[in-house]
Amino acid sequence: MASSSSSSAVDDLENPSRPIIPRTPSLLQPPRHPRHAGRHNPLRLFRSICRTFPIFTTPRCGLPHPNDTVNASPARVTGTLFGHLRGRVSLSIQESPRCLPWVVLEMAVQTQVLMREMGTGMVRIALECERRAGRAAAGRRVMEEGMWGVFYNGRKCGYAVRREATKEDLALMELLRAVSMGAGVLPDGNGRDEGEVAYLRAYFEYVMASRDSETLYLLSPEDTNGPELSIFFVRI
Numbered sequence: 449m450a451s452s453s454s455s456s457a458v459d460d461l462e463n464p465s466r467p468i469i470p471r472t473p474s475l476l477q478p479p480r481h482p483r484h485a486g487r488h489n490p491l492r493l494f495r496s497i498c499r500t501f502p503i504f505t506t507p508r509c510g511l512p513h514p515n516d517t518v519n520a521s522p523a524r525v526t527g528t529l530f531g532h533l534r535g536r537v538s539l540s541i542q543e544s545p546r547c548l549p550w551v552v553l554e555m556a557v558q559t560q561v562l563m564r565e566m567g568t569g570m571v572r573i574a575l576e577c578e579r580r581a582g583r584a585a586a587g588r589r590v591m592e593e594g595m596w597g598v599f600y601n602g603r604k605c606g607y608a609v610r611r612e613a614t615k616e617d618l619a620l621m622e623l624l625r626a627v628s629m630g631a632g633v634l635p636d637g638n639g640r641d642e643g644e645v646a647y648l649r650a651y652f653e654y655v656m657a658s659r660d661s662e663t664l665y666l667l668s669p670e671d672t673n674g675p676e677l678s679i680f681f682v683r684i
Contacts, residue, residue: 522653531559532642556606574599574680590683
C-alpha cells in the first residue's frame with residue numbers, strides 16, 4: 449500500500465496536467481506553537497536520498513491555541529528539509545504532516561551540500577539574530593523573527609529568511625502528506641534549471657528554553673552518537 453501511494457505521488461509531479469493541490473486543501477491549520485509531547489523512541493535519520501521509503505501514519509492536528517509559556521521539555525514536531533539540488537535549502541516546520549506549515553525559512557546553504565554532509569556526520573546549524581528595542585520586539589520569540597545570520601558547522605554562510613509558504617511549498621507538503629518520515633528525490637515538474645527536488649522529512653524534538661533560544665534536534669536511530677542534525681535559533 450505504501451509503494452502504491454508513493455508511486456502515485458511521484459506521478460503527480462511528473463504529469464503537470466494533473467493538479468497536485470486538491471480543490472479543497474487537506475492540510476489543516478496548525479496551532480501557533482507546537483504541542484507538548486511525551487517521551488518517544490529515537491528516530492531514524494535516513495542517510496540516502498536516492499530513493500523514497502515513506503512510513504505511513506495517521507497523525508492528528510490540534511486546534512489553534514496560544515501557548516506563550518516557556519517550556520524546556522521537548523515537544524515533537526515534523527520538520528522537512530527540501531529544495532532543488534542546485535538551489536538553496538528550505539526548512540518547513542509543521543505540527544504534523546497533515547498540518548499547514550507554521551514556519552518556513554530559506555537558508556543560504558545549497559541543498560545537495562547539506563544532504564551530502566548529513567550522510568557523513570553531525571551537522572549543526574545556528575541561526576542568530578540581534579535583539580531589537582521596543583515592546584513588540586521584546587515579546588516576540590526568536591523563531592518569529594524575519595532574518596537570521598546562518599552559521600553552518602561553525603562557518604558563517606550568509607543569511608536565512610523567514611517567508612510565507614509558496615504554492616510550490618504547499619504542493620510538496622500536500623504530496624508528502626502521508627509521509628511521516630523519509631527521504632528522497634522527486635522530479636522537477638516546473639522545468640527549472642536547478643535540478644530535482646530533494647527532501648528529508650523526520651520528527652524533531654523542539655525545545656524552547658526561552659524566547660531568545662529555541663532548538664530543533666533530530667536524533668540518531670541508535671541514540672548512541674547524539675543528534676546528527678541540530679538547528680539552533682538564538683537571539684543575542
